[in-house]
Structures are given as structure tokens and as C-alpha cells.
Amino acid sequence: MGNNANLLHKPANPGPLGLNCFAVTTFLLSLVNAGIIGNEAAGHVWLTLALVFGGVVQVLAGMWEFKTQNVFAATAFSSYGGFWIALGLVPVFVCKGIIADTEVSTTLLGWFLVAFTIFTFYMWIASFKTNRALAVVFTMLLITFVLLDIGHLVNPAFNIAGGYFGIITAFCAWYTSAAGVLNEVYGKVILPV
Numbered sequence: 001m002g003n004n005a006n007l008l009h010k011p012a013n014p015g016p017l018g019l020n021c022f023a024v025t026t027f028l029l030s031l032v033n034a035g036i037i038g039n040e041a042a043g044h045v046w047l048t049l050a051l052v053f054g055g056v057v058q059v060l061a062g063m064w065e066f067k068t069q070n071v072f073a074a075t076a077f078s079s080y081g082g083f084w085i086a087l088g089l090v091p092v093f094v095c096k097g098i099i100a101d102t103e104v105s106t107t108l109l110g111w112f113l114v115a116f117t118i119f120t121f122y123m124w125i126a127s128f129k130t131n132r133a134l135a136v137v138f139t140m141l142l143i144t145f146v147l148l149d150i151g152h153l154v155n156p157a158f159n160i161a162g163g164y165f166g167i168i169t170a171f172c173a174w175y176t177s178a179a180g181v182l183n184e185v186y187g188k189v190i191l192p193v
Helices: 002-009 015-033 039-067 071-095 106-127 132-153 157-186
Strands: none
Touching (some): 015 039, 015 071, 015 132, 015 157, 071 106, 106 132
């Protein structure tokens, strides 16, 4: 009975959920950035993912990470969840006429990305103290952001490279999410991190 009482108070690891939210949304937008699928074809699905799954659900994973006292994951999931919500609201606000399309210039989006590149940079440094799988996710994400920064502020051709690195980032995040689920469920290392 004592063991069951302890299980009731031990929260489940929200990390795999947050990583999956991040991976799915990053994957779809990166397909657009890489030019593999058109923005119009992905538009509604991408917005839904950005606002709900990559946004709200990932923020929830971040809040649950606060409960586990994991400041790294809490900060990462909450911040990137906010990133997806903010990015997803830009086209919604343009369509509704809340902001003019001219206000959302490539340059402004570039600086939005630069702000998250700065955040990603120090999270990348912190990721070295977590595990190799997360360090790889943050390395790929940092490269993705830098390429997208250049693509929005200097040369749009870099957005395509950013898209391909975003796809790699998504697969790295999926691997890390899968490791968190499978290693927990099987009670042993199935996928090393």
C-alpha cells in the first residue's frame, strides 16, 4: 500500500509530450520553409498545430515541468509553446485586419526569430548538462534559427536550408520523445539518450 501511495504523488514525466508537440509543429512548418509543401496547402493545418498542439499543449507540458522542478524543460516548453502561439497568431491577425500585412514584414519576422535565437543559444549551452539527445535537439534548433534569421534578414534562400534543418530538428525531438516514453514503459533503456 505504501508503494501505491508514493505512485499517486509522483507526477508523470511531461517531457516526451512537450518534445512531441515541438516536433510535430516544427516538422510541418519546416516542410513549408524547405519548399516541400506550399504554404497554402499547409496553412490551416499549420495554424491549428501552432496554436493548439505546439502552443497550448506545449505550454501545459512546460507548466507540468515546473511541478517536477525541472527548470530547463519548464522554461523550454513554456517559451517555445509561446513562440508557436505568437507565430500562429500573426497570419490570423492579418486575415482579421487587426494588423496590416505591411506591418508584418520579413524583417520584423526576422527580428522575432533573432530574439528566439538568443533564447535558444543559452538553452543550447544549458542542454549540455542534460543528455546527449537533448543537446543534439538544441544544436539542430540553433542552426535552424540562425539559417532562418539569415533567410529573413539577408537572403531568402537561407530559409530553404533552415527548413531542412528544421526537419532534422523535428526528427531529433521525436527520437528524444520516443526515448522518454519507451524507456519509461519498458523500465530499461530502449533508446539511449
